[in-house]
Every structure is written in structure tokens, then in C-alpha cells.
Amino acid sequence: MDNSTKQYDAVIVGGGWAGSALAYRLASANKKVLVLEAGIAIDGLVTNPDENQLVTGNRAEFMNDFFMAMAKTPESPYVQNYNAPRPAVLDIQPIPPFTLNNPAQLPAGAPPPATIDCADPKTSIDKGYFIQRGPVPFGSTYERRGGGTSWHWLGTSLRMLPNDFKLKTVYNQAVDWPIGYEDLSDYYDQAEFEIGVSADVDEQQIHGITFSEGYVYPMAKIPATILDNTMDAGLADQTFDGSSLKVTGTPAGRNGVPNQMKNGEFYDNGRRQCQGNTNCTPICPIQAKYDATVTMAKALMTGNVDIIYQAVATNITLDMTTMEVTGVEYKTYETTGGPCTGTFTATGTKYIVAAHAIEAAKLLLMSNTQIPAGVANYSGQVGKNLMDHPMYLGWGLMPKPVYPFRGPLSTSGIEGTRDGAFRSERASFRIEIGNEGWNWPGGAPYNQVIDMVSPMPPDQSGAPTVGIFGTALRQSIQSNFTRQFRIGFLIEQLPDADNCYIVPSKTCFDNLGVPRPEIYYDFDVYTMEGFKAAAAATDFIFNTLGVENNTGVPVGNGGVFEYEGVKYYAQGAGHVMGTHRMGTTRDDSVTDANMKSWDHDNLYIVGCGSMPTTATSNPTLTMTALAFKAADAIIQSFA
Amino acid sequence: MTLDEFVSLSAALTGYPAATLKPQNDPQQISETLFAELSLASNNIPAAQLDELTQVWNSISATPPPSLPAAVQVKIIENLAITRLAQNIIYLWFFGTWYDLAKNPNSFTSPNIDHVVSPLAYTNGLVWGEMGAHPMGYSVGEYGYWANIPTLPQIN
Numbered sequence: 158m159d160n161s162t163k164q165y166d167a168v169i170v171g172g173g174w175a176g177s178a179l180a181y182r183l184a185s186a187n188k189k190v191l192v193l194e195a196g197i198a199i200d201g202l203v204t205n206p207d208e209n210q211l212v213t214g215n216r217a218e219f220m221n222d223f224f225m226a227m228a229k230t231p232e233s234p235y236v237q238n239y240n241a242p243r244p245a246v247l248d249i250q251p252i253p254p255f256t257l258n259n260p261a262q263l264p265a266g267a268p269p270p271a272t273i274d275c276a277d278p279k280t281s282i283d284k285g286y287f288i289q290r291g292p293v294p295f296g297s298t299y300e301r302r303g304g305g306t307s308w309h310w311l312g313t314s315l316r317m318l319p320n321d322f323k324l325k326t327v328y329n330q331a332v333d334w335p336i337g338y339e340d341l342s343d344y345y346d347q348a349e350f351e352i353g354v355s356a357d358v359d360e361q362q363i364h365g366i367t368f369s370e371g372y373v374y375p376m377a378k379i380p381a382t383i384l385d386n387t388m389d390a391g392l393a394d395q396t397f398d399g400s401s402l403k404v405t406g407t408p409a410g411r412n413g414v415p416n417q418m419k420n421g422e423f424y425d426n427g428r429r430q431c432q433g434n435t436n437c438t439p440i441c442p443i444q445a446k447y448d449a450t451v452t453m454a455k456a457l458m459t460g461n462v463d464i465i466y467q468a469v470a471t472n473i474t475l476d477m478t479t480m481e482v483t484g485v486e487y488k489t490y491e492t493t494g495g496p497c498t499g500t501f502t503a504t505g506t507k508y509i510v511a512a513h514a515i516e517a518a519k520l521l522l523m524s525n526t527q528i529p530a531g532v533a534n535y536s537g538q539v540g541k542n543l544m545d546h547p548m549y550l551g552w553g554l555m556p557k558p559v560y561p562f563r564g565p566l567s568t569s570g571i572e573g574t575r576d577g578a579f580r581s582e583r584a585s586f587r588i589e590i591g592n593e594g595w596n597w598p599g600g601a602p603y604n605q606v607i608d609m610v611s612p613m614p615p616d617q618s619g620a621p622t623v624g625i626f627g628t629a630l631r632q633s634i635q636s637n638f639t640r641q642f643r644i645g646f647l648i649e650q651l652p653d654a655d656n657c658y659i660v661p662s663k664t665c666f667d668n669l670g671v672p673r674p675e676i677y678y679d680f681d682v683y684t685m686e687g688f689k690a691a692a693a694a695t696d697f698i699f700n701t702l703g704v705e706n707n708t709g710v711p712v713g714n715g716g717v718f719e720y721e722g723v724k725y726y727a728q729g730a731g732h733v734m735g736t737h738r739m740g741t742t743r744d745d746s747v748t749d750a751n752m753k754s755w756d757h758d759n760l761y762i763v764g765c766g767s768m769p770t771t772a773t774s775n776p777t778l779t780m781t782a783l784a785f786k787a788a789d790a791i792i793q794s795f796a
Numbered sequence: 797m798t799l800d801e802f803v804s805l806s807a808a809l810t811g812y813p814a815a816t817l818k819p820q821n822d823p824q825q826i827s828e829t830l831f832a833e834l835s836l837a838s839n840n841i842p843a844a845q846l847d848e849l850t851q852v853w854n855s856i857s858a859t860p861p862p863s864l865p866a867a868v869q870v871k872i873i874e875n876l877a878i879t880r881l882a883q884n885i886i887y888l889w890f891f892g893t894w895y896d897l898a899k900n901p902n903s904f905t906s907p908n909i910d911h912v913v914s915p916l917a918y919t920n921g922l923v924w925g926e927m928g929a930h931p932m933g934y935s936v937g938e939y940g941y942w943a944n945i946p947t948l949p950q951i952n
Contacts, residue, residue: 220915220933221915223933224912224914224915224918224919224933224934225911225912225914225915225918226912227893227910227911227912229932229933379940380940380942380943381943382942382943383942383943383945413939414939430939431939432935432936432937432938432939433935433937433939433940433941433942434930434932434933434934434935435929435930435932435933435935436932436933439933440933442933442934558945560927560928560929560942560945560946561927561929562924562927562929562930562932563928563929563930563937563941563942563946564941564942564943565942568942592942593932596932602891602923602924602927603891603893604902606887606890606891606923607887607900607901607902608902610883610886610887611880611883611900611901611902613900613902613903614900617900617903618900619898619899619900619903620876620900621876621879621880621883622879622900623873623874623876623879624873624883626808626809626810626811626868626869626873626882626883626886627808627809627810627811627865627868628811628865628951628952629811630810630811630886631810631811631812631926631949631951632951634890634923634926634927635926635927635928635948635951638923638926638927638929639927639928639948
């Protein structure tokens with residue numbers, strides 16, 4: 158479909174989470190919207206069902222690929238696309254010290270800086286999409302296809318805390334947000350409705366979170382697992398560093414039992430109840446968990462939205478007199494490994510970049526033909542302040558069975574640790590309770606069964622060894638796996654423009670010739686102190702519960718760093734934030750609080766990249782609220 | 797090795813009754829699917845190893861049940877010439893996966909020929925039911941089942 162000559166009210170770059178939310182809101186206000194999605198289509202999620210899409214995917218195919226994958230990583234259901242590549246676990250390897258970005262830091266006698274061989278894009282991308290410059294590898298991945306990374310989000314839908322919006326004012330750290338909790342409260346209500354969140358209002362009123370009068374979540378809280386209840390029984394009255402360790406249900410974008418809403422109607426989104434597949438990441442088999450294709454489908458049903466897949470935005474053009482955006486250039490391709498088939502320009506009245514924190518920043522910086530520093534980058538902050546919730550994992554065996562590998566991946570957490578006076582000194586965190594045993598840190602059930610059946614020989618060779626079998630094996634499996642559990646600490650990270658940023662590579666390109674993201678990333682003392690506290694909290698919790706502590710080197714150990722002589726293994730949370738932050742002035746932020754570019758009146762940049770600080774809540778719910786806030790501002794700007 | 801020999805040997809190695817592994821009516825043909833791995837050329841199974849495992853099994857398969865595990869222990873598990881192949885039969889049943897015989901399954905050397913046999917082989921993996929759970933990504937439970945204590949399969 159060639160829409161390059163059609164004039165739209167809004168052109169949205171990105172058909173993922175924020176892009177779908179914006180398309181739906183604008184289309185519902187009768188705006189004509191064009192969505193450019195870099196990746197392949199999802200079956201049925203198209204402008205015109207009769208139109209033949211070049212390449213598509215669907216849940217059944219993704220499930221098949223997931224079943225057949227040896228390593229069931231978050232991206233295992235989703236094949237790589239060399240024309241719109243995405244990172245994978247292979248991207249997260251330790252970075253040798255000699256690749257430090259400053260050659261002056263080379264130790265004496267060290268080999269010259271490593272260069273990445275990316276002459277052939279496909280073989281190079283097979284080894285990882287990011288150009289990781291470190292010193293710590295950035296640990297999170299994302300998806301580029303219809304629906305974006307929502308295909309493998311966990312479902313956690315926590316609100317941010319009031320103090321999270323004013324870290325500078327309250328704790329003299331980093332920056333405040335240009336808005337407060339009260340500015341987002343209504344948008345949180347709307348986001349929870351759109352996603353379909355299951356939770357209990359009474360339980361969520363923590364750390365100053367308030368709800369509007371009579372508010373109920375769309376669905377009742379999802380039942381706790383046996384593990385959740387076991388942990389709560391042992392920890393409800395305990396504190397760590399002054400914070401309560403009480404276990405509470407986690408608001409989740411998974412279907413539960415509908416509530417009667419404020420307007421008297423029972424909530425119904427037409428999708429199934431959660432069946433507890435323990436597979437929210439990498440993929441919910443039955444779409445009981447919300448994903449962005451739900452909202453994009455509604456957007457398309459308005460008749461006001463056109464979506465072009467396999468359309469990779471590569472340049473944003475400007476009118477240098479008005480400084481308004483005049484178009485988005487994009488490249489097309491026919492197959493995921495084939496050549497570029499054309500370059501087109503999409504035009505509209507308003508432009509919205511909602512392309513994921515890393516890809517959005519990359520696009521703005523790549524658009525440097527008219528302004529060398531890139532579009533929307535007067536502040537110099539585009540691509541800077543890259544953040545995640547680096548995660549610390551602790552794992553062990555409960556004294557009694559807790560029956561993991563059942564229910565949603567996570568149903569409860571410890572939220573008391575998310576705020577407190579300690580935030581003047583160290584990062585806060587929330588503690589997620591995992592229902593999938595040692596699957597994440599330990600490759601369960603595979604690695605432990607293999608250790609029982611084919612123990613690794615002392616010389617680590619491939620020589621055969623003698624293990625257990627039959628009845629003894631079955632007894633070991635029952636005894637070990639029914640007691641496995643892990644907790645994960647989502648640790649706050651502060652914006653650090655000098656050490657954490659992404660730029661488009663000047664030397665490495667994808668199959669379309671588009672620059673790959675070159676990433677510089679590190680942890681500051683504030684975050685590393687958070688890791689130290691997380692390790693101490695793990696010891697305290699495990700001792701309190703009588704847990705056999707098995708915390709050691711996790712299977713994914715690429716994010717290793719050392720602090721005060723102790724090695725820590727950071728995991729990515731998939732929460733990529735900060736690269737086009739909003740703020741109060743043009744000098745130190747990329748957009749205003751409505752996510753409108755300070756520099757270009759008709760350009761909006763929306764997504765987790767908008768977040769000035771990370772807080773500790775999984776950011777997706779807040780991103781949805783922000784997308785709705787931006788949508789309101791855009792609709793009003795037409796008036 | 798015949799399919800019957802494979803199933804009876806699998807019962808001894810997994811601790812599950814042969815009738816559980818190969819029910820009279822099995823529309824999913826799990827035992828047949830797993831058995832086919834033993835004749836898959838790309839699995840590079842040394843013929844002598846498969847022959848020896850078959851012969852050894854036939855020499856002890858009539859052992860009275862109470863003594864059978866001890867015979868399997870000595871003749872198969874502790875026999876380094878065939879134990880890796882026997883271990884792979886365990887993995888076929890518990891995971892639905894085949895691991896390169898030439899290395900320890902816990903080592904991720906590349907390239908290798910490790911693979912999942914089929915989606916059905918994965919979803920029928922015994923390890924999940926053994927712990928009272930279901931294969932990740934394949935639950936037949938109803939909403940909220942996870943709040944209740946499961947019944948683990950009985951071990952005889």
C-alpha cells in the first residue's frame with residue numbers, strides 16, 4: 158500500500174504499545190491517522206483485511222516457535238528480522254575492558270580496542286544487534302513488529318508513587334518530573350481500563366497512592382499462589398532497612414473476575430481469563446494477558462487508521478523556517494532478509510514518534526541532514542539518560558513445597574521497599590516474587606534435571622558421567638522443584654547523561670543500511686548501593702523464612718559488575734527509559750509534559766523514553782497513561 | 797532396538813510404567829515420535845552404542861521388578877559406553893529434547909545438534925507433571941487453580 162501521497166492528521170512512527178494507544182485515541186476523536194511499523198504485520202491487524210501483507214505472524218506460529226526453541230528466551234517465539242532487527246540475549250555478554258570507549262583508559266600493554274565485524278549485516282546481527290560499548294552491557298531487549306514488545310511483557314501494572322515524581326525535591330537526587338501523581342491519576346484510571354487490570358484498590362493504597370472516589374479496578378485481584386501466601390505468612394510483620402516486607406498482590410494486565418465499575422456496568426473486554434500458563438514472558442498462549450494488538454485492532458475498526466508494515470522510518474524532515482516537521486521518510490522491504498524496495502515519505506499535520514526508547518532516539522539522532530545534532534535535540538538530551546530497572550535475583554529452596562511453575566509468572570511482590578529516607582543515599586527497589594522456580598536464574602527445569610542425570614565431570618569435559626534415573630530421579634524432581642523459588646529486585650537507576658546513552662552507529666548497519674544502536678552504559682554508586690541492599694535483603698528474607706540460599710552465578714551472567722569487592726549479576730528488566738525525557742525547560746529536556754518537542758511545534762515523542770527517572774514500578778502502565786495524556790494534548794492542539 | 801524394547805527400557809529409565817509411556821490409545825503417538833529420534837541420522841548415534849544398549853537391555857529386561865533398578869544401575873547407568881545414550885532417552889521423555897551425545901548436555905558449545913523433538917514432545921514432557929505443574933506455555937488449568945495444592949503423581 159502506498160500512502161505516501163495521502164495527507165493525514167497524524168503520522169505515528171511505531172505500532173507498538175504507545176503507538177497503538179495514541180492511534181486509538183486520535184482515531185476515536187475522528188482524526189485520520191497513519192501508523193508506520195518497521196516490523197512485520199500480525200494476521201488480521203491490517204487496514205484492509207483483503208490486502209495481501211508481504212509477511213505476517215500470528216500467535217499460533219509464535220507458540221510453535223516457542224515450543225521448538227531450546228532456549229526459551231523472551232524473544233524465542235519471534236524470529237529475527239534483518240530489516241528491522243531487535244536485540245536478543247546474545248547481546249548481553251560481558252564487555253572486555255579493552256573496549257572501553259576512552260582509549261586513554263586502556264591498561265598498559267592491553268590489546269587495541271576491539272572492533273565489531275559488521276561487514277555482513279546478517280551474520281553480525283546473528284551475534285547481537287546492539288553495538289555494546291559498556292563498560293556494562295545494556296541488559297534489556299525489545300521487539301519490532303506489530304504490537305511491539307507487548308508480546309512479551311509480564312503484565313505488571315503498578316502505579317508510580319507520589320514521591321517518584323519528585324526525587325529532587327524530596328531526596329535531592331536527579332530531577333523531578335514536570336508532572337505529579339495528581340496529574341496522572343485520571344490517566345491511570347483510563348490506562349487500567351484500556352489494559353484491563355486486575356487488582357484490589359485497598360491493597361494498592363501504599364506510599365501515598367490515592368484513588369478517585371469509588372474507584373475499582375476493572376477486575377478483581379488475581380489469586381495469590383501458594384508461594385505468595387507462604388512468603389506473606391513469614392514476612393508480613395518483618396521490616397528491612399525500615400521498610401515493611403509485607404507481600405501484596407501485583408496489579409496485572411491479565412484477565413480475572415470482572416468488577417462492577419463505577420458506572421454500574423461489569424467490565425468485559427471479550428478476552429479469556431488467565432489460565433496460569435506461567436508464560437506471560439515470552440508469550441501468553443491465549444491472550445488473557447493484554448497486549449497492544451488489542452488496542453490497535455480497536456483503532457483500525459474506527460476506519461480512521463491506516464497502518465503500513467515493513468516501513469522503517471529513517472529520517473524526519475523539517476521546514477527550516479517554521480521548524481515544523483514536514484515528513485517522515487521510510488524505507489520498505491519485501492522479506493525479512495531481502496533488499497530495500499523503496500523510500501517513501503509520509504506526511505501529516507502532526508507527527509508522533511512512539512518507536513521504543515532506543516529506536517526513537519536513534520531515529521531523531523539519525524535525522525541530522527538539516528540540523529547536525531538531530532531533530533528535537535536542542536537540549537542535547539536525545540539518546541541520553543538511558544535507564545532500566547537492573548535486576549538482582551536471589552533464589553533458593555523453601556523448607557516446604559510451594560509448588561512453583563503454576564499460575565501467572567508473578568502474582569505478588571513486596572512494595573514497602575519502594576520508598577523511604579534511604580533514597581537520599583541509595584536506590585530503592587521493589588521485590589517481585591517469581592512463580593517460575595529457578596527458570597530465570599537457573600535454567601529450570603532443564604539445568605537441575607541435567608545435573609541429576611548427567612552431572613558435569615570435574616574437568617568440565619564432555620565425558621560421560623553417572624547420574625540418577627528411575628524412581629530416584631522422580632523423587633529428586635519432586636523434592637527439588639516443588640520447593641524452588643526466586644525473588645527479583647527491580648532497582649532504581651538515575652539518569653546519567655555522560656555514561657548511559659545511545660547513538661546511531663557510524664560503522665555498523667542493519668540489512669537496510671540503517672545504523673544500529675551503539676550503547677554506552679554503566680551503573681553509578683546510587684544503583685550499586687541498591688544492589689548491595691538487595692543482596693542484604695535477600696539474606697534477611699531467606700534467613701527469616703528458613704530458605705536454603707542457592708543464590709550464585711545466574712545462567713544469564715553478562716551483566717556482571719564488581720562493587721566493594723563483591724560481584725553482582727545484573728539482569729535487564731526490559732524497562733528501557735529516559736532517552737527523550739520530558740521536563741520543564743528546553744535546556745535540559747527533549748519534550749514538555751505533554752511530550753511535545755520543545756523545538757518542533759507539531760512533533761510529539763512518546764513512550765518510556767519520556768520518563769525522567771525510573772521509579773521502581775514496571776513502567777508500562779505509566780507509559781499508557783502518558784500516551785493518553787499526549788493524545789489529549791494533540792487532540793486539543795487541532796482545535 | 798524395536799519400539800517395544802524402547803518403551804520397556806524407557807520405563808526402567810524414567811520410573812514410569814510402560815503403560816503410561818505408551819497407552820493403548822495414543823492419538824499423539826508420543827512413544828513413536830520419541831523412538832524415531834534413535835534412527836535419525838543427524839543425531840549421529842554410533843551404531844555400536846545403540847546395539848550395545850539394546851543387547852544389555854534385553855539381557856536384563858526379564859529381571860524381577862524388585863531387582864531391576866539395581867541391574868539397570870550396574871549394567872547401563874554405570875557403563876560409560878552406553879550411559880549417555882540412556883540419559884538421552886530420559887531427556888526425551890522428561891523434556892522432549894535431544895542433546896548432542898558428544899558433550900555434556902549442560903555445556904552450551906556451538907554449533908550443536910540439540911533440539912526439541914516436536915511441540916507435542918515438549919508439551920508431553922514428564923518433568924512438568926512430576927512437580928505437579930504443567931509445561932510452561934501449556935496449561936489446561938482453570939482460572940485460579942494455582943491457589944490450590946496440586947496432587948503429585950505417585951511414585952511406586
